[in-house]
Amino acid sequence: MPGENLTRAEAEERAALVAVESYDIALDLTTGDEVFRSTTTVRFTATEGASTFIDHISRTVHSVTLNGTELDASAVNDGVRIQLDGLAAENELVVVSDAMYVNTGEGLHRFVDPVDGEVYLYSQFEVPDSRRVFAVFEQPDLKATFRFTVTAPAHWQVVSNQPTPEPTVEGDTGTWAFEPTPRISSYITAIVAGPYTVTRSELTSSDGRMIPLGIFCRASLAEHMDADYLFDITRKGFAFFEAQFGVAYPFEKYDQLFVPEFNAGAMENAGCVTFTEAYVFRAQVTDAMRERRVVTVLHELAHMWFGDLVTMRWWNDLWLNESFAEWASTLATAEATEWTGAWTTFQAMEKTWAYRQDQLPSTHPIVAEIRDLDDVQVNFDGITYAKGGSVLKQLVAWVGLEAFMQGVGAYFRKHAWGNTELTDLLTELEAASGRELGEWSRKWLETAGVNTLRPRLTVTTDGIITDFAIEQTAPEEHQTLRPHRLAIGFYDLDGKVLRRTERIELDVDGEETQVPQLVGHLRPALILINDEDLAYAKIRLDEQSTQTALSSLSQIEDPLARALVWGAAWDATRDAETPASDYVDLVLDNIGAETESTTIRLALAQLAQAARTYVHPSRRAKTIEKVGDRLWALASEAEPGSDAQFQFVGAFAGLASTPAHVAVLRSLLDGSRTLPGLEVDTDLRWQLLDGLVLNGAAGEQEIAAELANDDTATGRQFAARARATIPTPEAKEAAFASVADEAGASNLIVRYTGLGLQHVNDASVLTGLVGRYHDAIQQIWDSRTYQIAEGLLTGLYPAVVANEELAAASRAWLEANESVPALRRIIVEHLAGVERALEAQQRDA
Template sequence: MSSANLTRDETAHRSASITLRDVRVELDLTGAPEHARTGFPSTTTLTFEARTETTWLDFIGESVTRVTVNSEEREVHYDGARIAIDGLAAENTVRIEAVAAYSRSGEGMHRFTDPVDGQTYLYTQYEPADSRRVMACFEQPDMKAAFTFEISAPAGWHVLSNQSPAKVVEGIGVQCVEFEPTLPISSYITSVAAGPYKRIDGEWTRDDQHIALGVLCRASLLEYLEADEILEVTRQGLDFFTDVFAYPYPWGKYDQIFVPEYNLGAMENPGLVTFTEAYLTRGTPTDAQRGSRANTILHEMAHMWFGDLVTMKWWDDLWLKESFADYMGSHASAAATRYTDAWVRFAANRKAWAYQQDQLPTTHPIVADITDLEAAKLNFDGITYAKGASVLKQLVAFVGEEQFFEGARRYFAAHAFGNTTLEDLLVQLEDVSGRDVRAWSRAWLETSGMSTLALETDGDGERMLVQSDPRPHRLRVGLYDLVDGRLARREIVELDIADERTPVSFAGADLVLINDDDLTYAKARLDERSLDAVEQALATLEPLPRALVWSSLWNAARDGELSVERYLRIVAAHAPAEQNGGLLAGVHANAAYAIGHYVPQEEHAQQRRAWLDVTWDALASAAPGSDAQQSWARAFAAASAYDDSRREQARAILDGDAPDGLPVDPDLRWALLTGLRATGHATGEDIEAEIERDDTASGRTASIRALWSGPVVESRTVAWHAAWDDHELSNDHLSATIDGVRAGGRRDLIADLDAGYFERILPAWQERSIEIARRLVIGLFPASDALDDVDGWLSAHEDAPASLRRLVIEQRDHLARDLRVRAAQ
């Protein structure tokens, strides 16, 4: 095993023998604008108690130049990931002088140059274990310390960290900023950002608390920064969490910075939350996009308590922060902001991620068995986030909302600035609720898989609610009547079930919605009468039941129980009437996926053209300037990459003849141009002209995607090799290259490269960072018509790293499902 891949057992031994007190980190970023400089000086001084004579510090960088232990010079023992330390005393001060590397993969200290103004921007991203790419540290969550950062940077830059500056010394062309020490935190949530960012200030005041707020982004994106909206949601969230958690926000300030080429949606660094720039729409954002951003703001804010104040001991209990934050993002959005439809979007879209992940052979319990860091990296998945949040919603129904929050309040009070495991939370919830929370935990947190709930009629005519993989559920069942072409809820029945079969009396209802109000986590099937009813009148339902029906239809289609043809027919009939932007975007994605993966090959062309026509007709008839119009425009642009019958309409929009009221922003222009390119109706000259019009970071990334999308074997082959071999590609440029290789679903252009994929994935995993390797393994997986090649690789590589095998096994399962569902048609 690589020394970079830390294990749970060895880190547990280290934390048992070391008590970390303080860490001082000095970073010299003054040379960042000079791109010939690949690295930067990093000096770390750590103070700790030791109950051992030897240990190691984690560091991945260019070099370690000096090690001192208690002021004594030591020989450097560094293997590229670990710095061996010996001769420790009971009390120790260890100083490491090193050179860290600037990153282009979004891991560690990412360096980005804005093509608009040539300015350099830096930010850090560490979770789960990349702070060691910036500083020497104990890279594990249960070794908390007070961190003091001292950053040297070019004059005129904003320099930020978790705390406010304590001292700023200005020099000629440079500045040195020393920050206040943090409260005890783990290394993975320390953070640094530096560059000529633009800043909007605000403040949140509550009783005797005065918290400075800041929102920052690159100068070239300032016009898209909806700072007032972001600050409003931030204040609403701080009000809400202060009330429900009864623990004041502890981190001093609250900066939120939008950064380029970011691998995640956001990261909860206390006092300096980082967000992807994808949340800054280059045009008019839809209400659904703003709602999604608000949800993420509140998700990260929940982490200030769940994750930052109280932190899991090891990554097994990652759910102790991510499941809670995912739940709280939707809960707080609905309770404290204008985005009251947060649970609607969660039911249809977020849970779809969980359902998909939970049906893979690599699924795992929410409380997972994480043996090492590679496994931890891949467990930031639909189980830990969306399933965990879904299950917490069921827990709230089980114990009661007030009891749930009282348990959380006691948990924070008992473990502030400490580390916890599952038991620490359960004891608080059980004490305050009086319910058997441990039994609930065994059923929901410590098992994998999900139940499927369906109505059946036995031989005696008695109706049964049947569940596979039985678990205890608290349910609401909605009974709806179809009257004058509309579905209206007549009654709601609340019940607890735990057995495989439960007799029920739901006579006479046209639609029986088994998990109405979405209290539990399960796939809920529609019986035939209900399916007929929604096929007639789905659009007349209220938003949440409509979301649940869309979800049920999609789950049945991807399980092969509902024909894809019928699913697409329902989409074509009812999606044009869908006014909830979050639901509509999810339906668009699912319909396109179904056509690309589940429709038999001989029907592809017909279904792709039919879907393109649906998107164009809906776009043409949508209300001018509406969110639905924007959503259909994006769906039309995406569909145009697979069929060229609407190329004249696509070209007309690019030439300025768009449907009335449609905002044609740069991202939509690139999507339309890429569609034309993928079908052979746009040239390299067209791409050059568009990049002159939009010579921005996003524009350059989009131009890469468009360039490689041409329907030519030679072009796709060059792009395929560039993805594997060009180590200068940033994370975003790599993804754009992969997108170009796969554009338009043209397997015929790249099928001859399949064998090369299986030759390259193991070396890529061994040589590249896990983020880059993961993109290659998933993005270039051959979606062939057989499983032989992937089965052969798995059989021949039983000793390959477990995390790599997991990715390949998951891609195999997706392919197997494709083949299975196609055959069922």
Template sequence: FGDLVTMRWFADLWLNESFASYMAVLSQVGATRWKEGWTTFAVNEKGWAYRQDQLPSTHPIVADVPDAESIHLNFDGITYAKGASVLRQLVAWVGLDAFLEGVRAYMREHAYGNATLDDFLRALEETSGRDLHSWSKEWLESAGVNTLRSEQSLSDDGSAFESFAVLQEAPPDWPTLRSHRLAVGLYDEGPGGKLVRRKRIELDVVGMRTEVPDLPGEAAAPLTLINDDDLTYGKIRLDPRSLSTVVERLRDIADPLPRAICWTACWDMTRDAEMTTRDYVRLALGNAEAEDRVGIVQTTLAQAAMAIHAYGDPSNRRALSASLAAESLEALRRTQAGSDHQLAWARTFVAAAGTPEQLALVRGLLDGIESFDGLVVDPDLRWHIVRSLAAAGHADASLIEAERANDPTDRGQRQAGAALASRSTPEAKEEAWRRILAGEGALAVIEDVMFGFQQLDQDELLAPFAARFFDDLADVWATQNLQEAIAFGRYMYPHRIVSAHTIELTERYLTSPDIPGPLRRLLEEGKDGIARALRARAADAASA
């Protein structure tokens, strides 16, 4: 994909990248012992796609690429992850055999040449017998992600469904209601206290409301899962009964893919202010330790930390952070020695540690006077500890320089720059800002300084730099190369300063008609992130 057959122009970049992403997982699941590829895909790649597709800069998979400069910003979650997700839905729509036969025909006809979307659709239409042009209009040529939720009524005693329908919504800016091939699964108590699928119904969902005729009269279940098997691309909303089950018992779902779907749905509900940060953190801390897919554990713990600092009511931050640190430490002590899960909990504890006792334990790990059976404090973990201590005000420049001397590699140089920028002092932030504007070092080095600069719990320290970002932005864009300027716009935007003032500063800057297109896109994305966080915080505070 991309070598044997190459797209004619970058508008069809997805014909390279989406296919490669999709076929990589399909091949992994079909030809190796790693059979849980779609589980990882559901959490990581689709999570990326959902985030990207809800930004104001979203675009159709078949992108509008008017010039070469615009190419850089379309190597994104739409072209890669959403495109691969939509290909999975296409396979559900036409069938795997017809899909593969069509792809083979497409490759044979256009080998060592260039092709377009129409060429691809024509090959699949011939093998599947389906008209795919309307499908393409819905899925490839329009942007945005649909939301799918259930409308259900139960018998008086709550034991059976009387009616069940799938409702579909679309965002106002991209009001396309798509045709979805999906499954609805009912999960009940099974052997060993596990939640197992009792019934699966596959159907086409079209328009705003689709009845599910096989469910009336069926016994109700603790968990009803729309998009079971993760066939379609859409945000899933859990009904109140299912959400309660998931928060309390997600760990009891026997199969990893429905667990992944539930993890993703809950995170998306948190970002959309439909699930409180407190509930999400309770879900994470109550269920992640039992999750056997380490990638899900890593993602969930990182999201819990982000929810606490970005989406939760600030008045709850200290208590939730303390819970995250305490529970992570206990999980670290209980988890299998030497496992990747142990390392995930260790990294979470190190980043969340806040009490004097916890910080002393973290420093002891660095100095070798504290240990956990099986936990190897290798250079990567050492730098994670140094950065975390620096952000908490417990590592000065001399400690960081000593660690740099112990690790005279490129990684050591870059991590030292990040750690120095992480320090919780005005002087450290000023020096990091100066280095970034001066471009001292290669782009990868400066990006690590940027990553260190914006720490989760340094709001007051970072607040003065919100206005300075906009003051320096035009000069950066005028004097630095495109990749450096994009990095500054993406990573130094004041993401941590969640306030109406940050939105006001952004909107004021955006009134200029002379802003380059890539920069305008980055600023719109940054503003959208602040607005999302403000909505989530308001909902979290209102639910207290």
């Protein structure tokens, strides 16, 4: 990583000197397994006589020719930048190089399918990685047209941002000459190549154009690709966004490609979106995962307008790209698809992520200070995505949905194919809504931290409210009090159902907001502030509402209201306000009646965290045993074939801890025990085997046998996780060394190894890695790309140890190492998690 950074100041200086017209990029993908030939011709204007640089990370630069003069490549190229001196007013630069394939998901990723030996390639360029494929002015405000010419095996599919042309074929080799793109930023260009299987369709856009559609995946996964469903969601998304934005889809075609070993969920390359293969369902998955795929499809589609057509000038507005897509995709999912409960999912997942991130020492304003590329990398976080999306939801409540969409449409039309800053959007929203947003922006976007809202009420002996107010507090480190648009809901029992009987909506601001509308009303069983989840704030319940919620959580009729109560209970546990053991009991007593898949999924994950790291160590083993017993009972009692049954079985496998649990897992795996409606498919077999390995009841022999039956990319990832799960210090050390000491493991093998390493019931097997980890931090950071380094430093951190020794080791490292801010932030966040766990353990005592 050293030497690959780019500062904002450098980018601003370069943008003042240079305007780029076009790139012609020729890639020869037939030159071997390690490198490919890259020839870039860039045409640009510049301040005459100026000097600047172009970015290119390569193995070898063969030649650099500027305005017809060949430069000394060894003198002007340092492997990251190519120096350009004495520029003319009009310039043509030609760079010929050997660029490198990667297996880290940063640049042009090369994957060999273990099933059939076929090679698959795809690009991933956000944030700064198109420079790993061609010479480029790598910053979002230097837009240009891009013309790709690709030479590859003739039987391959080759896909880019523009429609794929017919190749010119000579023997076994084809050459595809694409038309130029519109003016776009380099990070959303794309190349995907390989023997992908494709399904094609089309739709008619709002301006009458026929838009070709394609869905691609590896041949060995094609039988599992449900293309018709994805086309249906895509059509619904097109219709919804074009109607809401008042702007037709801006590109010529729309391909969606599911690619191997992808680092993220998806990437919004213009007209050429790439997705993780986890969204190709080769086995049963939760309804939560199915819904998440729909949200992701619509998230990337929203980016075609917000991000691709109109792009941020610099990465400090990255949040706006991602927040808008997150908010807009949830709205589209809720209103245009069968997943009408998407806002409940948003509350459970995005809001929980945002609140957690916003309470870390590393929290930052939504509009973060982005000094350089390192800052960008670490700001792909819960503030950028989840808090930003939550605050946009609050903004929509503040100005009104109709006015918000009018402003957004005007913004797209005014700034099409250009670069913008936050103020450009706020200007259009103010014009559409009539609301002044400067103060709103300052408080919400330029300050960090999350507020807490509490009801305060006085009630007579016969239950009549005589005073009602909402109190707002802020954390000591971030003392801003913010304006909130929110609803208050009153809930009472109607038979066996807790149902909303009254709702009011109001603006809340300052330390206290009086609510005279509720004076004189009969106090209900449950008062829920932030009903319908309009505001971004932690909420607390009054004492009577808390008792109602804890005793009747499963009886709350509205899934979103339930999700808010689930969230408040978890938040109080994380803040050590209530004992973790109480949260464990709350989940075990109520989760069986929960209907929302994502709420179940999240509560089960939090249950595992509470049992393993928040419960006091003296009762941890008994708690894990109790959890395992109850999860198996819940699985046995669940509706046959239901999503809940499937989730309870998986959670049971992950938390099994006794000989009785092992016997159940073994019998499910060998088929001697069945649950009505439960299919033990390939992926579930790996989960059950993991549970056996966790308890020392299976090991390398069984893992190897399972892998022999599933020698696929996914099977190899599961096997890496299972090997790292073996509960001995020796196995944990071997897993650690396999990725930390030896370069070459792919990004997903790193990730799955980390998952297995952390999968323990007895954390003492990891204590030997505490020192080992801290000794390796700097070497890992210095020797790996950002994605691999971050994956290693997160996955290998022995967080589940959660004791004072681990906290002390991390504090000592931070005190002794004045390293780059991006690296320090990773360790600071790990330490904060341990300190929070220690506080929770003390409260649980």
